[in-house]
Every structure is written in structure tokens, then in C-alpha cells.
Amino acid sequence: MSTSDDTPMNGAESLVKTLLDSGLDTCFTNPGTSEMHFVAALDHVPGMRSILVLQEGVATGAADGYFRLAGKPACTLLHLGPGLANGLSNLHNAKKAGSGVVNIVGEHAVSHIELDAPLTSDIEGVAGPVSHWVHTSLSATEVGADAAKAVHAANVAPGQVATLMLPSDTAWNEGGIVAPPIPADPRPAYDEAALESAIAALSGPESLLLLGGAALDEASLKTAGRIAAKTGCALLCEWSNSRLERGVGRVIINRVPYPIDQALKTLEPFKRIVLVGARAPIGFFAYPGKPAILTAPGTEIIDLCKTSQNITSALAGLCDGADAKDTAPANVADAVVPDKPTGPLDPDGIAAVLGRTIPENAIVVDEAITTGRAFFPITAGAPKHTWLNNCGGSIGYGLPVSIGAAVACPDRKVLALVGDGSAMYTIQALWTMAREQLDVTIIIFANRVYKILRGELTNVGVSNAGPKAMDMLSLDRPTLKFVEMARSMGVEATQVTDCEALELAIETGLATQGPYLIEAVL
């Protein structure tokens, strides 16, 4: 259905109508003066759900999470260069996750830019490093067409960041024209020339099928499981995945570990690796005296299908070639309920509690960093659920992404697993969760230290860290009181220090309508 009609409209109205016609109906925003006509258009043009955030990093992270679950972009509405800048690090994460996002960024009126007012900045310059597509509208008549192009760019597989600057006069001037949607491009074909050698490479335990991106949906994993069963190859996925389907009845797939030594050890046995939707494994960081390429020297790597290409066809081609179509998939998860853990919280106990409590159809947003490394194996036999990772490494993604996931899937429970250090980058997200009454159960793992950095000090060769260095990695002075913080933003909360209380608290959170925060003190 088109919203187009013959009523005269301004540029902002043509923008909102075009976005709606192109299938976008959700906007995460923190607007300012230059965005007021877009804001006003929300009332004149019905259909756009607009969600207010207190800091723009929440908006861009929410758009990332929304895309991962909805499979289509949301838009953000941001105030000039600084508003975009506040959202930049979560756009970095979205870009690395392959999430489609349409940023609408207000700009001064065209005639005002040259005056270099206080808020004037090089917005296209700010947008460039995190955007696949950047454009500034030049007149009200062009805004609609520009918006359709932005949505088209955001929908390029697997999903792209498109940033459209809207000078305020192009928003308020009359003459807006609604543009028709531009059909999405089909995914490009995978590297069919490499199929034969890929099939040949997948043979026995020295061969690995490494998956990423859309290869981690339920059907693709099932195909991969058939291939593994038939060929004897191993299955792994990347450390960071935009969206991974897990739980009972699905094919279990483990991740290449983050810690460099574990990653090297995990990958060492493989002489042949076929990539489908994944990239060849590299270290998250460089470490002195350690390789950055994680595969053993001489490993044959066949890049069959990039994450932007037709992953379904690639897996079907492999499956046919291996004659595995009728083979029962390997590694299908049976239901496993871990024994009830007791006593003080530690990563293994927390993992067992999660394995016992993750509900059917849950969305797990994982930013638990060090505490979370134990979570993955023991939760494989939980009811069917979706697992989201941070693909760009910029911390502060967990709470915003949870907002987007909850908005996209109001009928699913979201479980946000977040380290205390990570939570504080975008803690303002709690307020939006309360405002929208989103069904998110948040567990903050309070070890009161940037624990990952304690390990990284050693990894990068610092052997004699002194008290000043350790102080820069410590969060215990003063203690962050997450229960009070949550309540100050309208989110009910509790603190737990042992496994039994954590399990009860998660059950309470899942039974609660709206957000609920659990501070788990380690």
C-alpha cells in the first residue's frame, strides 16, 4: 500500500512516507531543532513507531538489534554531527555485524552551513567511517528519492549502514515527493568455481567447515550438520556472530575462542578449511610474539561464500556435492538441564543457571565478556533460542541491542547478559526499556573490574604492572550500585550473590512484563 497522495507536503513528510512505503516503520531517536519537522511529521503521517532515547548510542545500537531480529532496517533520527557522533561506536558494531540501518541526520539549512554556527561540523566526514552509503539531500523535492535510495543501500546483503543528511530547509520546504521503494538486490552468487575443491576439502577430522552470518540460521545449520555427518568434517563458527540459532533440536556449533592461545589450539588440527559466510580466523588483537593469523601455517583455506553472498545456495551446493541430503545431521542438541548449582556466583555456576532458565524462543544478547566465556557450551541443550554477539568489539552494545531485539519481537523474552564495565557505556538504555515497557531481563555481572584487560596486560607483554595501571582497570572505587541505578530510570531490580538467588531472580524477571535488572555480584 502506498501512502502517496496528491496532498502537498514538505520534505520531512515525503521522507516519512517514503520510509513507510519502503517497509521501515520503526525509528529510534534523540532529535534536536533541525529535526523538528521530521518529528512533526510523525503525527501527520501515521505508521512510524518512534522511540525516544537519552543518548544516541542507544538509538544506533537499538537499530542494530532491530535489524538482527526483524530482518529489515529501522531508522535513527539524530541531531547534526554531534548526535551522529554519539551514535558512531554502535554504528561501527552494526557495520561489522552486517546490520542494515538508515540514519537520518539533521543538518543546518543549506544557507546556514557556510556561516559555521556552533553546531556546524563535517557530518559527511563523521558518517563516512561507519557508513556504506552517505548522502546529503539538496532540496525538498529530492528527499523522497534519497530516502528510497538509503533504504535500498541499507538492504544490500547482509545489511549496510546508510546515512542520509537532511538539511532543515529540505525538511520544511514544500514540494516533497514520495518515492517508490527500490527492490532489494538479490544476494550475489557464491564462488561456484570453488565448489568442487571445497567438497574435496571436507573430508575427515582434519577438515573444518567454518560458518558465519546467515549460515547460522536453523535451516543452514541443519544443512551444515548433514555435511558434517557425511564428510566427518568439524563445524565451527566465528567468535562474533550477528545472530545464531541454538537449543534443543538444532545443530550445535561452537565458536572459535577469543583468547589467542585457545584459538590457536582449537584451529591447529585443521589442514583444510572451507568458509561459508565467515572470514578466515584472525586474532582480535595483535600480541607480541604471537601470530595474527590463527590457522596453522600451510592450512588450505577455501573461501566458498562471503557473508554478503548466497549462503543458502552455497550450503546446498556443498550438501549435494557431498551427497549428504539424506544424511541425518550431526551434533543435534538434545535437551540438557544442568544440575542445580549452589553457592557463590562464579562463571560456571552462572552458566548452569542460564542452562536451566533460558526459556523457549528467548533472545540472548551476550556482552558478558570474561564472565560469559563459560556460558556457551552448557546452554546448548536449553530450549530453542537466539544468541547475539558483539561483532565490532566496541563495548556498550548489549543494552541498546536488547532494546532493538525487544522492539522487533514483542512476543519473545530478551535476556541481556552484560558485564558491569560494558553496561556503563550506554546505561541510559534502561530508561527507554522502562518507557517502552520492553520485556528484557538484564543480568549485570558485577566483578567490579575491567577483567578482560587484566588478562590482556599479560597478553601484550606487560609483566610488571604497578598500582596505577591496576587502578585504571578497576571499577570498585566507588562501587556501582546497579539496583539503585536501574530504579532511578524506572526499571525494577534486585541484587544476587549466589546461584540459587540468581535462578529465582531470572525466573522473576522472565515472569515480569517489562524490564527487570539483576545485579549478579561475583
Added chain:
Amino acid sequence: MSTSDDTPMNGAESLVKTLLDSGLDTCFTNPGTSEMHFVAALDHVPGMRSILVLQEGVATGAADGYFRLAGKPACTLLHLGPGLANGLSNLHNAKKAGSGVVNIVGEHAVSHIELDAPLTSDIEGVAGPVSHWVHTSLSATEVGADAAKAVHAANVAPGQVATLMLPSDTAWNEGGIVAPPIPADPRPAYDEAALESAIAALSGPESLLLLGGAALDEASLKTAGRIAAKTGCALLCEWSNSRLERGVGRVIINRVPYPIDQALKTLEPFKRIVLVGARAPIGFFAYPGKPAILTAPGTEIIDLCKTSQNITSALAGLCDGADAKDTAPANVADAVVPDKPTGPLDPDGIAAVLGRTIPENAIVVDEAITTGRAFFPITAGAPKHTWLNNCGGSIGYGLPVSIGAAVACPDRKVLALVGDGSAMYTIQALWTMAREQLDVTIIIFANRVYKILRGELTNVGVSNAGPKAMDMLSLDRPTLKFVEMARSMGVEATQVTDCEALELAIETGLATQGPYLIEAVL
């Protein structure tokens, strides 16, 4: 005193030593893996005070505030592109304020960048729009010299943003060389060719001397007051000023108003304007049907001295030319204690309370937005104090800048006046205030709405805003509880709803060692 010696050192150590030798001794940081060698060097090289923040916007805002009071740059230490990105909007504000900042941004090891790891991004691209100087060190031997150049760039008048990327291998490799400080460039001369016409222009009430930047220190204002007394010209300063000295015995100077209609009315009488450290007045935003240039058509504008040029000489030249050296300055502030206000809080009542309570030598950080428009006139007769504005318009500057001011001036009281909407962009600053026990009394003006935008809706021509639009400007669902929020980060706090309680609370805050937050509910 040089820290240089013959001990072999790595790049990170040469960096810290060079920064110290160049006069920088304060670092605001949120480090990550790639910055661990810099962090370790803080212990090996004594003298650098390192202050941890929970979100990088706090670090960059703190550096801005530090420069305004210390008159020299601090450095920030930020984690890769996303860490810099989180600090970008307050760097925008610092750039517009003319504050010198040295950003040290970790980068992957040079060999790792090409692998496009999750955290890889175009850091120079991110830095560019907010930096006057950008450079990536290429080897450990060059880091020291690069650091000296960065400090030199940051010290270019009035102050610049310099961003140095430090690949982790240049930090951990041996071969660091401490570089000597590069002497700061003198300020360029003002436009001496324009002096004669500037002197001629300043005559009677139709002439205006418009000041900004360093022209707002006590001595410069006194000179300007002499010129005004002798010539009969008016004195005004820009709406946004990096640092303005005020209070009893100082020359009173009012600001060009922010609201466009008031600004036009204020400037309308002037036929001749001489600029010293200020720019010709323009609108903060463009508004349909209203001029962007705020001066009346045909006004003669003489740009005598830019904010980067020798302002002291320019004012001395004007004073000499006007033969005003022995004239008593006009507009010197007498001590005025406003009558004690009573009853519910409103902007006028709050302003009177401030006029009664601002202590001698206080630093007032003003991000009170709409509530704060009444504060300026009635506080002119308070004891001597310093007033800081947001020069870049990116909100969320107040709390971070207060940190920097308090760190620079441990013997002065800081009074942070912040709107509730503004406070939430960088609320994480409270934790650092508690951690460092900074003497900041924070007043949050809780009107529970982005009130400035309610006005701006009308200003940009929206006459029929509906409920969805109004909802995007509202902060009352749920109510933010600032007292609980402050306590959750270790800051003692209280809530007030009337003028008497506000006055008592400010007195309590000023008598408290360390931070104290007052939620003033309007």
C-alpha cells in the same frame, strides 16, 4: 626539568616522558587492550595523573574543562576508533571552544590493521572532523617526536585538538626516544591596519565592542570597560564563551541572547560593531523567514582581532587610540545580594538563589539551557567567579567539563548547572567525580522535558505538533530519579522543590568535600 635519560625504553614510555616534558601531567582515560603499554608506563614514569572514566565522552569533555582553567592541555587515552568516536561530540565542543586537547588513541599493530579485525576502523577518518592535527605514529622511535608535535599543535592559540594514533607495536617496541618540548608559537598580530577605523567606529551608543575568547579575562574586560566609558560604546560578548570572568569589581558584560528574536532586538540599535576575539553574530540555527545574520542590514563590522590573534594587544591598541588609559572602566559590578526568594522553583527564583550563594572564586559550568537563561544578569554582582558556556552546542558537556575544571583547580568550588535532558548524555561523569572526590556541586534542573525543543518547534514553523511529536520531547515517562542515580554512582544527593530548600542545599553542597548533587524539580 627533563625526564630524559639513557635507560632503554619502549615507545609508550617515551610518549609519557615526552608529554611530561612538554608540560602535560593529566590524562583522562578509558583504555583497552591496545593501550595497555601506555597504562603500564604510568607506573614506570612518575608524574602523570591518570583519571579513569566510564565512557569516553566524559574524558574528552573533562579535557576541554581542564584546558579552560589550567590554560594548558590534558591528554586523553582512548581505545581505538570506537573509543575516540564516543568522545567525538565533546571534542566538537572543545574545538569550538578553542580548547587544546591531546588525544592519544590506540591503534592495532601496523601489521594487524590490514587484517580488518572487528575493532579495525578508519581512526584518522573519525578524528578528522574534530581535530586540527591528526597523525599516526609509525615506529617506536618516532613516538616521542610525534607527541611533542601533538602538544605543540594543541597549544596553537587559542587551543586546538590534536589527535595522535599509537599503533600497539609502536608502544611496546623498544627504541623510544624522548623528544624535547617544541616552544609554543606566539599569537599572531591582530589586524593593525583596521585599528584606526575601529577606533573611529567606537563612538556613542550606536557602536558596539563585541568580545569573545581571551578578551573575557579580568584584565581585558577592564580595558574594554575603559574604552566603553570613554567612547560611549556598548559592550557585549558572544552567547557562548569558553571562559568569562565575572563578579564584584569586574566589568559586567552581557551576552548576545540565544533566542533569535531577542538577539535581533539586542543587536538592532548598532550601526558599527568592532570584533575582538569574537565572530560576527549569526543565528545558532536557521529559522524559516528569519535572518541568519543577526546584525541589522548595513551594519559596519570591523574584524579587528580573531580569537586566535593577540587580543591583549588589540585591546591595548583600541584603548590607546581612544585615549582611555586613564578612564575609569564603565559597568563595574557592585556587590548585589538578591532578596531571598521563596516558594516553588522557577527560573527567576533559582537565579536569585544563585546570586545569593555563588561563592568567591567559584567556577560555574552552565548547561542549564532554558532554565538558565535567567541566571546571567542577577549573578553579575556575586563574588568573583568564572563562567563557562558550551561553545559547540553538543549537549552533555556540563558534567564532564566540571570534572576537568575541578581537576585543574582543586582549591576552587565548581558549580555545575545542568538541565535534566543534558545531564543524561554523560551521566557516567558522576562516578568519576566520586572516585576523584572532586569538589563539584551539581544542580540538575528537572523540568522533565527537552524544553528548548518545545520552543524550537514553533520557531521552525511547526504550528500543529501532535501528541507523538510532543512525546519525543518529553522526559516524564518514567520520571528520572536523580537522587537515586547519583547515589548509585557514589555521589551524595538531595531533591528540592522550593527556593528555600535550594539555597540550603547549595550551602550544604559547597560545604561538602567531594561531589554533591541537587535535583531541583521545576
